[in-house]
Amino acid sequence: xxxxxxxxxxxxxxxxxxxxxxxxxxxxxxxxxxxxxxxxxxxxxxxxxxxxxxxxxxxxxxxxxxxxxxxxxxxxxxxxxxxxxxxxxxxxxxxxxxxxxxxxxxxxxxxxxxxxxxxxxxxxxxxxxxxxxxxxxxxxxxxxxxxxxxxxxxxxxxxxxxxxxxxxxxxxxxxxxxxxxxxxxxxxxxxxxxxxxxxxxxxxxxxxxxxxxxxxxx
Numbered sequence: 735x736x737x738x739x740x741x742x743x744x745x746x747x748x749x750x751x752x753x754x755x756x757x758x759x760x761x762x763x764x765x766x767x768x769x770x771x772x773x774x775x776x777x778x779x780x781x782x783x784x785x786x787x788x789x790x791x792x793x794x795x796x797x798x799x800x801x802x803x804x805x806x807x808x809x810x811x812x813x814x815x816x817x818x819x820x821x822x823x824x825x826x827x828x829x830x831x832x833x834x835x836x837x838x839x840x841x842x843x844x845x846x847x848x849x850x851x852x853x854x855x856x857x858x859x860x861x862x863x864x865x866x867x868x869x870x871x872x873x874x875x876x877x878x879x880x881x882x883x884x885x886x887x888x889x890x891x892x893x894x895x896x897x898x899x900x901x902x903x904x905x906x907x908x909x910x911x912x913x914x915x916x917x918x919x920x921x922x923x924x925x926x927x928x929x930x931x932x933x934x935x936x937x938x939x940x941x942x943x944x945x946x947x948x949x950x951x952x
Contacts, residue, residue, distance in 0.1 A: 774812065836857045848871065883932050884932070884934070891938070896925075905931065
């Protein structure tokens with residue numbers, strides 16, 4: 735019961751207004767939808783490509799976005815990032831891209847940063863090294879196939895959390911030891927990375943985290 739200035743009594747209670755999630759119009763306690771998690775995942779990838787997040791921060795925020803339950807869980811991941819501009823929503827990548835083939839003879843193949851990945855990409859490395867970083871890359875379609883040959887070489891394919899990885903071939907390993915259960919459920923329409931590889935006296939490794947000593951980001 736509340737008394738007004740004129741002394742009249744008004745039945746009812748005054749409740750504190752609920753705060754709203756920034757830019758969404760929802761309470762922070764409101765359950766998040768898949769499309770809202772996806773939007774935050776894309777913004778985190780953009781921030782990583784812009785150099786605003788390091789490897790560890792990117793990995794932590796990606797996993798947190800994929801496991802977020804409420805708008806509040808999502809909002810905290812973006813509080814120190816500028817809002818994405820309309821132009822940044824679909825980043826334009828200039829140039830013709832890296833093509834569909836990469837061959838290294840006693841040298842290295844390296845792709846990182848924001849680059850356009852064709853739906854089918856072939857890499858052959860002979861007595862050298864390969865580093866294919868897809869964490870900030872733009873995939874051309876829902877399924878991307880990598881044909882990889884490593885002869886006395888090591889080729890590392892770095893994928894972001896939230897993609898489905900399929901592997902076939904000889905000498906291909908998935909470096910996710912201890913992460914059989916990543917803590918989140920992949921959506922049905924999650925991007926698929928299919929790696930078909932052959933490694934002779936070498937290795938082809940797919941991982942979500944860079945090794946302790948990795949090549950610098952592009």
